Amino acid sequence: MTFRDKLETIIAKNNSLLCVGLDPDLEKLPKHLLETKDPIFEFNKAIIDATHDLVCVYKPNIAFYEAEGIEGLQSLKKTIEYLQQTYPEIPLLLDAKRGDIGNTAAKYAKAAFEYWNADATTVYPHLGLDSLIPFFEYKDKMTIVLVKTSNKDSGMFQDLPVDGEPYYLRMAEKIKTWSYDNIGIFVGATYPKEMKGIRQLFPDHIFLSAGLGAQQAEIAAIVKAGINARGSGIMFNASRSILYASSGSDFADKARTKTLETRDAINQYRKKS
């Protein structure tokens, strides 16, 4: 089953475009978990159990695990195994933002898709097509290219004008010519105008968007700009607002409440008007 099929099935089943980012930060975890043997895993497990019927994908950002070294990566491995054994219908997106040349790119692709067993991952496209082919060759997996990021300085280089067009758009136009049907597109949720232009270029691609604002108005703008003609085809990530909705022993319940709210806030704007 391809990532796209798996994603579309769960989007329909859970009526959700919400991606929950599993980005555990030891400094922010509920205190009582720090006494357990594997706080990161226990936290992730509780979040997954509390939200699995409300999401379309889980997205661990590997940086949060790497910061804790091999021990952190062991918690990631355990989390992935738990997710895939317990809720096999939910895809796993490993947010790793990798990218290197030829033979090294193949090693990163092997790590993401074989060792971590991710259904999808994120990459930098800036080195060009030959650096990405080792990822694209995993046909059932999806490789999501960073076209426009959500941060404040995102425009510093990504918006540089190339023949009157921003660099990110020129890059996107080139990506569109690549003959692989398992390429996903990343656009930050803080740039609805840019999202609209990129969605027009890729009407049928799967998108990932992160940095969803807490304001309804912002959600309205980015959802309307990002969905495809069927009101779908995109994953909206939320991490901190859900993971740290409470720092007490009720964190999982509060995470569920916040997940439900966010899912429904997104769904409100999924009908194309």
Added chain:
Amino acid sequence: MTFRDKLETIIAKNNSLLCVGLDPDLEKLPKHLLETKDPIFEFNKAIIDATHDLVCVYKPNIAFYEAEGIEGLQSLKKTIEYLQQTYPEIPLLLDAKRGDIGNTAAKYAKAAFEYWNADATTVYPHLGLDSLIPFFEYKDKMTIVLVKTSNKDSGMFQDLPVDGEPYYLRMAEKIKTWSYDNIGIFVGATYPKEMKGIRQLFPDHIFLSAGLGAQQAEIAAIVKAGINARGSGIMFNASRSILYASSGSDFADKARTKTLETRDAINQYRKKS
């Protein structure tokens, strides 16, 4: 001691601009090592022992370790500990090509500089300054930004014209305005013309270059273009040509011979003419 000081000391001591890339590939390791408990570590240790007086830095590319999962990363940890205990004067450059936004970038920086204890690392600059500050804040460490890569498709996006100048150069000009003195510059060894222009822009920065050709002529061009006014200030990486000079039990001896040859080939062109 800053990375720059550590590097300049060892460049002088070993009379070498050569960086050896520790990129162990299980499929290419000498067969007899595969019977040991930790083939990757044994291989790295032998290479380090055979070449430590001929190099200025070791550069493991973390992709090769990640491809083997947590076990591979354990071999990397062991390699780094061995290097830093046995040859503390040789800096460690962790080639990880990371990059993410704010809070996540801080986690990657923590992983590279604290967990892995690297003296320097490589990053993507394409997300802009705010994504790099968490790295630059490690003042004694060096963060090397990818300006122009060595691969064939490197120009696909990096050479797009911005007001008549290639994108990578425009990016470099902006990087030059950043007020941190621990920024390094990466330029692929396959692009001597581009190297020359970028070196002119950054006369005093430390450079890293990879993809050194086996041809003397190529070495001449890239060394002349990459060195600073004192015939120094750059690390030239070689990996496969050294690591796999022999696949037999004499691999370490042959690696030493090749390292010596490559160091001397580079030194031949270090005098500014």
